[in-house]
Amino acid sequence: MDVAIIGGGIAGLTTAWLLKRAGKKVAVLEMHRILSGQTGQTTAHLTELLDTPYTTLIQDFGDKGAHLAASSSRAAIEQIASLVESLSIDCGFSRVPAFKYARTDRELRDLVLEVSAARQVGLLASFTKDVPLPFPVKGALRVEDQALFHPREYLLALADAIPGDGCHLFENTKVVEVHDGAPCRVVTERGTVTAQAVVEATTTPLNRVAMHTKLYAYRTYAVAGPLEGPLEAGQYYDSQEPYHYIRTQQVDGVPYVIVGGEDHKVGAEEDTASRFTALEDYAVRHLPVKRLTHRWSGQIIEPADGLPFIGRNVGRRHVYVATGFSGTGMTFGTLAGMVVSDLILGNEDPYAALYAPGRVKPKASAKDFIQENADVAFRFVADRLARPDGHHLADVAPGEGKILEVEGHKVAVYREDDGTAHAVSPVCTHLGCHVHWNNAERSWDCPCHGGRFSPTGRVLNGPALKDLPSRKLPVK
Numbered sequence: 001m002d003v004a005i006i007g008g009g010i011a012g013l014t015t016a017w018l019l020k021r022a023g024k025k026v027a028v029l030e031m032h033r034i035l036s037g038q039t040g041q042t043t044a045h046l047t048e049l050l051d052t053p054y055t056t057l058i059q060d061f062g063d064k065g066a067h068l069a070a071s072s073s074r075a076a077i078e079q080i081a082s083l084v085e086s087l088s089i090d091c092g093f094s095r096v097p098a099f100k101y102a103r104t105d106r107e108l109r110d111l112v113l114e115v116s117a118a119r120q121v122g123l124l125a126s127f128t129k130d131v132p133l134p135f136p137v138k139g140a141l142r143v144e145d146q147a148l149f150h151p152r153e154y155l156l157a158l159a160d161a162i163p164g165d166g167c168h169l170f171e172n173t174k175v176v177e178v179h180d181g182a183p184c185r186v187v188t189e190r191g192t193v194t195a196q197a198v199v200e201a202t203t204t205p206l207n208r209v210a211m212h213t214k215l216y217a218y219r220t221y222a223v224a225g226p227l228e229g230p231l232e233a234g235q236y237y238d239s240q241e242p243y244h245y246i247r248t249q250q251v252d253g254v255p256y257v258i259v260g261g262e263d264h265k266v267g268a269e270e271d272t273a274s275r276f277t278a279l280e281d282y283a284v285r286h287l288p289v290k291r292l293t294h295r296w297s298g299q300i301i302e303p304a305d306g307l308p309f310i311g312r313n314v315g316r317r318h319v320y321v322a323t324g325f326s327g328t329g330m331t332f333g334t335l336a337g338m339v340v341s342d343l344i345l346g347n348e349d350p351y352a353a354l355y356a357p358g359r360v361k362p363k364a365s366a367k368d369f370i371q372e373n374a375d376v377a378f379r380f381v382a383d384r385l386a387r388p389d390g391h392h393l394a395d396v397a398p399g400e401g402k403i404l405e406v407e408g409h410k411v412a413v414y415r416e417d418d419g420t421a422h423a424v425s426p427v428c429t430h431l432g433c434h435v436h437w438n439n440a441e442r443s444w445d446c447p448c449h450g451g452r453f454s455p456t457g458r459v460l461n462g463p464a465l466k467d468l469p470s471r472k473l474p475v476k
C-alpha cells in the first residue's frame, strides 16, 4: 500500500481521493462507519471567514501569512466546487454571501477593523447595514461567494469513488498502534497495514503528547427546524461570547434554519443539555422558527496559534497529521487533503509552510498555551481529588452517569434507562485525566485533550486508542 489514511471524515476522504487520482494505492481505515466522527456533526460552512479574525492573523502571521490563510480557504472552496462538478455530485452546492454582524457599538468598532483587514488579505468583503436578518443589527462584514452544501451527500459520493484500482476503504477497523518507518506499520484490530506513508485524519492526532499541548478541545451545539417565514439563504455569524451562527438549508424542498454555537471547553459544563435549551431559546426569539426538530453536538479542536496544523508530524518521517480546524472543519478538512496529498506526492504546495505542524509562533500562542495547559494540569490533579458524586448505585438515576467512590477507588458508573448499570475506570487511557459525564450526548468526555468514550467505555474519538477498562459494580 502507498498510503494508509486513518479516519473516514472529510480530511481523510479528500486526501484519499486526491492521492488515488494521482495514481497512488490508498487504504482508508475508519474506526466506526465513515462520516460518523466530527464530520457527521458538522454544520458545513464553506467560508473564508475563519474563527481567527484577519486582524489577529495579520498581527501574528504577517501580511503574507494572513493572505495565504485567506487564499487557501478560497482554494478549498474551489476544490469542492470542482469535485462536485467533475464527479457530478448532487449535494446542493450553492454560492451564498456570509455576514458577520455586530449588535453593539463595541462589536461594531471591531467589525469595521475586520472589514478592512479582510479586504487587505483579498476577500471580496464590504461593510453593510443591509443585513437580511429579521432582527436589528448595527452593521455587518459581508463576504461574497461563500458556499453551502450537504456534506453527507458530497462525501458519500467521494467515498464511493475510492475503492478500486488497488485502493480500499475499511470501516469498523480500529487502529490500535501506528509505527513510523520504511515501511510504516498501522496495527488495527483486524490486521496490520504496511504503507510508505500514514495520514492521521482523526480530528486530533493519535500520538501520545507531541501535538496535544497545542490543541484544545471544545464542545459545540446545533439545533435546526423548518422555517415559518422568510430568511435569505446565507451564513450569518454574531460577534458575541458565547457566539452563535445561523445558516439556511433545504431539506427535501423544505427550507430549514440551523442555529449553532454555545461552545465550551470539554468537561467544563456540568449540564451540557442546557446548551441546547439556550440555542433553542435564541432561535425562537430571533428567527421565524417555532419547532426545533433536530439537535446535535460535536467537538472542535482549537489550535494554539489560531491556524490548523497540517503536514508531517513533529518528529516523524512518514506520518502526517491534519488537526486544529476550529469551527471551519469542512473548509480546512478539504485544505488538509490538498496539502497532505501534495506533500506525499512531492508537489510544491503554496500553503504547506504556513500550516506546518512544527511551526513556532510564540507571540500568537503564548497566552492560550499557558492558560489551556494550566487548565489541563489543574484537571489532572483536581479531578483526582474531587469529591465523588456518590458511593452507591442508588446515587445514579436511570439515564445518568456519575463518578462514585467504592472501597476507596473511583469508578465511572452509567445506568441505562431500564436501570442496567455499567462501571468503567474513570481514568482516560490517553494520558490519565479523569473523564466527565456528558448528559446531552451520553458519553464520558475527557477534559484534557477531548478523548470521548461511550457509556460502556468504548472509544468514540481519539486521541485515546484504548477503551476504558471495566470495573466491578458497586453492590448497591
Ligand code: FES
Binding pocket: 428, 429, 430, 431, 432, 433, 446, 447, 448, 449, 450, 451, 462, 463, 464
Ligand atoms: S488525557 Fe488526553 S484525552 Fe484524556
